Amino acid sequence: MVGKKVVHHLMMSAKDAHYTGNLVNGARIVNQWGDVGTELMVYVDGDISLFLGYKDIEFTAPVYVGDFMEYHGWIEKVGNQSYTCKFEAWKVATMVDITNPQDTRATACEPPVLCGTATGSLYIAKKDQRGPQESSFKDRKHPGE
DSSP: OEEEEEEEEEEOOGGGEEEGGGEEOTHHHHHHHHHHHHHHHHHHHSSOOEEEEEEEEEEOSOOBTTOEEEEEEEEEEEOSSEEEEEEEEEEEEEESOTTOTTOOOEEEEEEEEEEEEEEEEEEOOGGGOOOOSSGGGTTOOOTTO
């Protein structure tokens, strides 16, 4: 891992519901990973970057309205202008009864539930690389440096 892991926290709201039963579309997870990747790029080379794409996206558990999620990301590899990142989505708390909107009881997921994983590729042109902007990334090296 290059630098530190970035973690975003978010509660799934009614606007995130896409399917019957308050099920959240997996694209919502992918959207959050994009923000995690952008933050990583700011730390590693001082630019918001261009997200080139994902591979090996897997959804491993359902996400519902009311779920509290953590979106994790870290840099696995630094290239000349590209960065390979790993992403995970974890459910850390959930509603007790998702079928009853009047029921506000929730519970922590112990252990947290892995809901998705992916690998992403991001790009920062050489001319836009400003060097590490956060101390844990100070040892990052591009090939040839």
